[in-house]
Amino acid sequence: MSRDFSIVICGAARVGKSTLVNAICGREVARTSGSLCSQTDRMEKYIINKTDNENSIEYTITIYDTPGIESWSKDHIQNYFSKIMNESKPLCMIYCASPGSFARLDQLQWLVDTCIRSNIFCALVCTNKYSGGSQRRQQVLKDFHSLLIGYHGMTRDESNIKYYGNVALCTAVNSIVYEDTELNIRKEVEGINELIFGILISLKDENIVGWCCTIADNQSFWITMQAKIIEYYELAKPVAIKFWDKHGDEIARSLIPLILALIKRKL
Numbered sequence: 001m002s003r004d005f006s007i008v009i010c011g012a013a014r015v016g017k018s019t020l021v022n023a024i025c026g027r028e029v030a031r032t033s034g035s036l037c038s039q040t041d042r043m044e045k046y047i048i049n050k051t052d053n054e055n056s057i058e059y060t061i062t063i064y065d066t067p068g069i070e071s072w073s074k075d076h077i078q079n080y081f082s083k084i085m086n087e088s089k090p091l092c093m094i095y096c097a098s099p100g101s102f103a104r105l106d107q108l109q110w111l112v113d114t115c116i117r118s119n120i121f122c123a124l125v126c127t128n129k130y131s132g133g134s135q136r137r138q139q140v141l142k143d144f145h146s147l148l149i150g151y152h153g154m155t156r157d158e159s160n161i162k163y164y165g166n167v168a169l170c171t172a173v174n175s176i177v178y179e180d181t182e183l184n185i186r187k188e189v190e191g192i193n194e195l196i197f198g199i200l201i202s203l204k205d206e207n208i209v210g211w212c213c214t215i216a217d218n219q220s221f222w223i224t225m226q227a228k229i230i231e232y233y234e235l236a237k238p239v240a241i242k243f244w245d246k247h248g249d250e251i252a253r254s255l256i257p258l259i260l261a262l263i264k265r266k267l
């Protein structure tokens, strides 16, 4: 048996979309570039395959990376999504804007409108958060908040993530180490594990499986967020720790069925 899932990543050129995809997946799936010209000049697809040997299921996750969305019109966005929808309904749309980037709010509104109408979860992310100064970062986050509040009240504000029901969230991240040698500034990776967790707990039903497969190789997530996962899914601690010790590197693959069983029990 096979199951297909997809994720869409949108945003202007050079804001850090590919870097974020790699940080979420915990390995290099997307090409990134330090050069000024855009690396992704046409739609890119990254494919992740996972096999559940126990149940003989082949999972395929397709990540669609959209180029130059800043010049798109409403028709562009709607055509683009209907094309993707014909292949598979995305479980999540991740929109990236960096503090220095030019925000097209009208366009973001169409995008969010289209997604929410189609029940696609929206994660609006201020990427490369240290690149443009804190004021610009705050402005991006303020814009995200004012847009999302129009769809759903804010239900939670935790670990620098604002949640809007099971419809959307927004946050800011630093996907790789940020260094400014002139100003003697160094910032570690920030907000990625929290973002992954935020999306995980916002998704419903089978989409959770798709997301778990996407992040399955991200050891840092599974190890760092161990306590939060245990707490959220109400796993019995000694059992969970034993489980972690036993499965080691295979934790994600082993944990996915466990999380799903617990979710079913909770419903």
Ligand SMILES: Nc1nc2c(ncn2[C@@H]2O[C@H](COP(=O)(O)OP(=O)(O)OP(=O)(O)O)[C@@H](O)[C@H]2O)c(=O)[nH]1
Residues within 6 Å of the ligand: 012, 013, 014, 015, 016, 017, 018, 019, 020, 031, 032, 033, 034, 035, 037, 038, 039, 040, 041, 067, 068, 127, 128, 129, 173, 174, 175, 176, 177, 178, 179
């Ligand atoms: N320090 C730091 N650098 C980042 C971050 N995100 C992106 N960058 C850098 O910004 C540049 C562009 O990143 P990409 O991930 O290639 O951006 P993109 O949006 O995929 O770009 P295109 O595909 O060309 O549109 C690269 O040099 C990255 O290393 C971040 O969170 N922190």
Ligand SMILES: [Mg+2]
Residues within 6 Å of the ligand: 017, 018, 019, 031, 032, 039, 040, 065
């Ligand atoms: Mg790219």
